[in-house]
Amino acid sequence: MSDAEMPIWNLEKIIHEGAEATVSEGKWFGKSAISKVRRKRGYRYPELDRKLTKKRIAAEARILFRLRKKSFPCPSIYYIDTNNSQIIMSKIFATPLYEKLNKLQSPKLILEEIGKLIRRLHLSDISHGDLTTHNILLSPREELFIIDFGLSRISPELEHLGLDLQVLSECLTASHANIKNPMEAIIRGYISIDGANPDSENANKVITRFEEIKSRVRYHG
Numbered sequence: 001m002s003d004a005e006m007p008i009w010n011l012e013k014i015i016h017e018g019a020e021a022t023v024s025e026g027k028w029f030g031k032s033a034i035s036k037v038r039r040k041r042g043y044r045y046p047e048l049d050r051k052l053t054k055k056r057i058a059a060e061a062r063i064l065f066r067l068r069k070k071s072f073p074c075p076s077i078y079y080i081d082t083n084n085s086q087i088i089m090s091k092i093f094a095t096p097l098y099e100k101l102n103k104l105q106s107p108k109l110i111l112e113e114i115g116k117l118i119r120r121l122h123l124s125d126i127s128h129g130d131l132t133t134h135n136i137l138l139s140p141r142e143e144l145f146i147i148d149f150g151l152s153r154i155s156p157e158l159e160h161l162g163l164d165l166q167v168l169s170e171c172l173t174a175s176h177a178n179i180k181n182p183m184e185a186i187i188r189g190y191i192s193i194d195g196a197n198p199d200s201e202n203a204n205k206v207i208t209r210f211e212e213i214k215s216r217v218r219y220h221g
């Protein structure tokens, strides 16, 4: 097939139909890729709905672009179509940590690496917003990747940084209860990376905020 005949996006299979987005796998100019199409939410005001969906997809693409420039392990953007709320990105050959963590020989080592990665993300002045073990991928060579920046923020507040740790902490307790004190390893990794960016929050401040959020949640149930 000549280049001119090659379909641009060749859908192979739908891998995830979430409430917010349809994620599918296919080929982009022959390369393995992932397409994410954000669904309109069906709110009462279609015009506002369309604008919000468009904004979210543009924000997700902007964040991926920014992170890849810093060699952060996340997908790279191939294509973005804000009118159809679609992003096409590189496919990462790795499995969600959700499926792997409970079977690992030394989960603590992986958790410490995840802590470092979260700190690198925060030092890039970005919060994730949905940091569960479904959105962290682990490759067969034990390389880690973070995906799904649909709820991320640029220039987050201290609270958003603390919340990233809190969301992960809750997910580890709920789905990976066989690992004792997982946050100890995460925090060890998190504070081991120095804050080279004077604009971002100090690691210890983020940990303190995380502890505060945790006790707030415990107190108010």
Ligand SMILES: Nc1ncnc2c1ncn2[C@@H]1O[C@H](COP(=O)(O)OP(=O)(O)O)[C@@H](O)[C@H]1O
Binding pocket: 015, 016, 017, 018, 019, 020, 021, 023, 034, 036, 075, 089, 090, 091, 092, 093, 094, 096, 134, 135, 147, 148, 149, 150
């Ligand atoms: N770039 C990617 N490479 C490989 N798998 C991916 C990629 N993006 C998404 N996936 C897979 O699709 C699932 C859903 O994608 P995600 O971006 O997390 O959407 P949602 O917002 O619906 O959670 C992920 O948990 C992961 O298994």
Ligand SMILES: [Mg+2]
Binding pocket: 134, 135, 148
């Ligand atoms: Mg996800």
